[in-house]
Amino acid sequence: GAGVSQSPSNKVTEKGKDVELRCDPISGHTALYWYRQSLGQGLEFLIYFQGNSAPDKSGLPSDRFSAERTGGSVSTLTIQRTQQEDSAVYLCASSSSGPIGDTQYFGPGTRLTVL
Amino acid sequence: QKEVEQNSGPLSVPEGAIASLNCTYSDRGSQSFFWYRQYSGKSPELIMSIYSNGDKEDGRFTAQLNKASQYVSLLIRDSQPSDSATYLCAVTAVSRTYKYIFGTGTRLKVLA
Numbered sequence: 001g002a003g004v005s006q007s008p009s010n011k012v013t014e015k016g017k018d019v020e021l022r023c024d025p026i027s028g029h030t031a032l033y034w035y036r037q038s039l040g041q042g043l044e045f046l047i048y049f050q051g052n053s054a055p056d057k058s059g060l061p062s063d064r065f066s067a068e069r070t071g072g073s074v075s076t077l078t079i080q081r082t083q084q085e086d087s088a089v090y091l092c093a094s095s096s097s098g099p100i101g102d103t104q105y106f107g108p109g110t111r112l113t114v115l
Numbered sequence: 116q117k118e119v120e121q122n123s124g125p126l127s128v129p130e131g132a133i134a135s136l137n138c139t140y141s142d143r144g145s146q147s148f149f150w151y152r153q154y155s156g157k158s159p160e161l162i163m164s165i166y167s168n169g170d171k172e173d174g175r176f177t178a179q180l181n182k183a184s185q186y187v188s189l190l191i192r193d194s195q196p197s198d199s200a201t202y203l204c205a206v207t208a209v210s211r212t213y214k215y216i217f218g219t220g221t222r223l224k225v226l227a
Binding site: 103104 | 216
């Protein structure tokens with residue numbers, strides 16, 4: 001089947017506006033991650049969904065960031081009152097879970113630019 | 116101490132040489148280990164996974180795992196300019212509900 005998809009691929013917004021980023025994981029994958037990557041920097045973990053467990057939100061940088069995963073599939077990352085420092089590529093990844101073999105597959109990312 | 120540590124580089128090697136990338140991790144309970152490659156402006160892609168001590172070879176790539184010393188390495192033989200990228204090490208453990216922990220990556224430059 002298809003890989004991880006994300007939309008939009010690019011988003012330009014004005015400071016103070018809210019944005020929603022969408023991720024469609026690989027069908028059947030129980031784990032879903034959101035990462036942020038600023039230019040030339042490493043992956044910054046944001047949030048981790050694993051099945052029906054409470055999400056691990058330990059990476060969210062502020063309360064302006066939130067994410068949900070509906071029906072164990074599609075996920076939406078919402079950034080409220082965007083700031084210029086939120087500009088980055090937002091990557092979503094999914095994996096199946098098990099004792100071993102839980103390869104993580106990344107989507108193409110959403111490039112967010114806050115003016 | 117970071118959970119997964121990598122030298123940020125850049126690591127420069129001449130074309131045809133062996134590139135050696137290293138990664139150490141702090142959680143002794145870690146079970147699965149992955150190497151990802153990320154080209155500039157692209158998403159990370161899996162190169163190798165390894166779960167048992169020892170070596171695992173796939174083409175020009177060899178992953179080496181030593182759980183006692185808590186390190187995992189990636190060797191790239193006959194390095195090519197097209198191997199120039201950032202290489203990310205990732206680790207999972209059942210104690211963390213298999214949550215991936217990534218290192219910050221090592222930038223590799225293969226010089227033609």
